[in-house]
Amino acid sequence: MSLKKLISIFFLISNFIFALEIQPTMFEQRIDGSGGYREFIVSNNTNSTLRYKLTIFPGSKKDRDMSKWTEVSPKILTIKPGRNGIFKIFVQTPKEISDGEYDYTLSLKTMDLPKLPGETDKIASAAKLNFDFRLNFIGYAGDLNPDIDFINPVVSTNANGKTVISGTIVNKTPKRGIYCAVNVISGENSLNYSEIRVPVNGEKQFSVTLEPNVKKSDITGITIRNLENSDIILKKPI
Known part of the structure; x- marks a missing residue:
């Protein structure tokens, strides 16, 4: 592979990664009792339609994993160029769990899309690279008021x-x-x-x-x- 092509791929990947913008950047909700809920906005800053598959995976704390109580909706998120998409996460725990922090991992994996009129080959190729963005989110149980x-x-x-x-x-x-x-x-x-x-x-x-x-x-x-x-x-x- 030529150096010029390698550099082009590098900038293509960099631009695609930095095009992903999610707000807010945290979950940070109480998950026991009535459960925790938060909406997230994903911005598509490219000129290509993007589609993500959203999946919940276990977090980093094996004894404090809340992925088994966590739901994300929708499971597939399609966002047109220059637009925003919304997904929602809800956590409902068993009646009694230990106080403290729990976590889970959210995966946003790009999915292949047919090339649309006006899209460039480079941007279409970026979607086919199937990036898997992994975000670690934390919730908590118990009446733990911030101090x-x-x-x-x-x-x-x-x-x-x-x-x-x-x-x-x-x-x-x-x-x-x-x-x-x-x-x-x-x-x-x-x-x-x-x-x-x-x-x-x-x-x-x-x-x-x-x-x-x-x-x-x-x-x-x-x-x-x-x-x-x-x-x-x-x-x-x-």
Whole structure:
């Protein structure tokens, strides 16, 4: 195979992979009781119709696998160029399971499609490569309300004169990690947004560089929002 053809295939694969966009990027739902449910949007940023086969597989935690309780609908998702598709995941556990985290793996595998009028050979070939995108999603059981702290906050100026805020997000929630959004606040305005998942009994370093027009004196605090339901779980002055 020639180098030119190899490079073409590389960029074809790269463009196809980066064309896959899924929102939200997590499950993070309580799965016991009435069960957990979330809708996902898949964007098709190519100029070709794409079709995916959706399958639930066991997660990484053998003793905490929730794939056997998980359903995805539809099983086949077809998305036209420049459009969005929606799939739904529902989890219903037995009546009594142990508190804590569980996980599963979602597979989105591309399926061959007949070439449509106006599609290029390259894009048609991309679908035939049958990519299998695997995403690990986490849920939890038990009344485990999020308990998060933001410690050691530092507001500084970097070598380029931009304001930087940093600190440590500590998860004190028993038995579950927390997927959260961090907003830097200036007065009544939200300046920045960042998604972080803090593991069980763990912590994550947080650092963000703000826009050039934001001064150190503008920063008044941060808020941390639980991405399970968008509730604010911490509001802290700085």
